[in-house]
Amino acid sequence: MSKFRNKLVVVTGAGSGIGRATAECFAAQGARVVISDINKDGAQRTADTVAELGGQGFPYAVDVSDPEAMTEFAADVYTAHGTPAVLVNNAGYTTAGPFLGHSAQDWDRIMAVNFWGPVYGSRLFGRQMVDDGAGGRILNVTSPAAVVPIPLSTPYCTSKAAAQMLTECLRLEFAGTGVGVTAVLPAFINTGFYPSAQVVGLDPRMAARGRDISVLVAKLVARDPKTIGRNIVRIAGRNPAIAATPIEARLVCTAARISPAGARLAARFMDTRQLVELVTRYVPDAVLDRVDDTLARLLPAEFPADTEAVR
Numbered sequence: 487m488s489k490f491r492n493k494l495v496v497v498t499g500a501g502s503g504i505g506r507a508t509a510e511c512f513a514a515q516g517a518r519v520v521i522s523d524i525n526k527d528g529a530q531r532t533a534d535t536v537a538e539l540g541g542q543g544f545p546y547a548v549d550v551s552d553p554e555a556m557t558e559f560a561a562d563v564y565t566a567h568g569t570p571a572v573l574v575n576n577a578g579y580t581t582a583g584p585f586l587g588h589s590a591q592d593w594d595r596i597m598a599v600n601f602w603g604p605v606y607g608s609r610l611f612g613r614q615m616v617d618d619g620a621g622g623r624i625l626n627v628t629s630p631a632a633v634v635p636i637p638l639s640t641p642y643c644t645s646k647a648a649a650q651m652l653t654e655c656l657r658l659e660f661a662g663t664g665v666g667v668t669a670v671l672p673a674f675i676n677t678g679f680y681p682s683a684q685v686v687g688l689d690p691r692m693a694a695r696g697r698d699i700s701v702l703v704a705k706l707v708a709r710d711p712k713t714i715g716r717n718i719v720r721i722a723g724r725n726p727a728i729a730a731t732p733i734e735a736r737l738v739c740t741a742a743r744i745s746p747a748g749a750r751l752a753a754r755f756m757d758t759r760q761l762v763e764l765v766t767r768y769v770p771d772a773v774l775d776r777v778d779d780t781l782a783r784l785l786p787a788e789f790p791a792d793t794e795a796v797r
Contacts, residue, residue: 495512518544521533560610563611580641630730
């Protein structure tokens with residue numbers, strides 16, 4: 487029998503991507519799943535899928551960056567369903583563009599979702615777990631970007647590094663309470679997270695071309711979100727401090743810790759802007775136009791606009 491059968495699990499950003507897959511995988515283990523997302527329709531679609539699988543899903547529309555909304559959400563969950571056994575702070579958001587192209591408002595938004603979201607969730611639901619006395623698990627979905635620099639993603643990397651340190655500190659804070667805290671660092675997952683990024687400070691045509699490259703690479707090498715969903719269920723059962731997943735993520739994070747200089751060097755080859763600029767410089771416009779048209783037909787805009795729900 488699954489250790490999560492009839493247990494309450496809260497997943498944020500569960501309207502699509504890793505969040506949806508995680509909710510479905512917990513439901514398949516018999517858990518009752520609170521499905522939160524900034525997009526009400528996305529949350530409902532996930533709940534419908536969970537119901538089709540024979541599970542119980544309860545949709546909520548919540549902006550994790552809003553402290554009042556999160557306070558109300560936690561209170562509503564407690565009143566309606568009780569204290570969660572597992573909280574997965576998964577909601578995430580990113581931008582794509584140079585550091586100098588980002589405004590203070592851009593930084594405020596990404597830190598609000600990627601850092602303050604886990605802070606609010608961990609504080610509110612963590613208090614319920616401690617007061618209830620039955621323990622629990624808090625899993626904060628960070629990223630290898632917390633330890634590996636990514637070109638054109640300085641705000642995202644910074645927000646994830648902050649969330650990573652928050653998680654590691656919370657594990658110490660909650661020690662002895664029965665509440666375990668884990669940082670989950672997923673990578674190479676085909677969710678549309680980066681292609682759906684808010685583009686800042688880039689030429690629209692170049693940005694579209696870079697998006698197409700990212701989508702094509704994801705289709706060729708990335709894993710399905712269900713891979714991470716299944717792994718998060720296993721991670722919640724084991725309660726490690728840090729869990730980079732799948733194996734590729736573990737290799738990347740380990741290599742970055744062993745050789746930070748090597749990680750910075752490798753990151754230079756991840757700069758799609760430089761690749762696009764190089765191709766644009768040496769390939770005739772007529773050829774590039776045909777390539778753009780072909781990619782547009784092969785890679786339609788299939789990702790949702792509510793980027794908080796995608797990871």
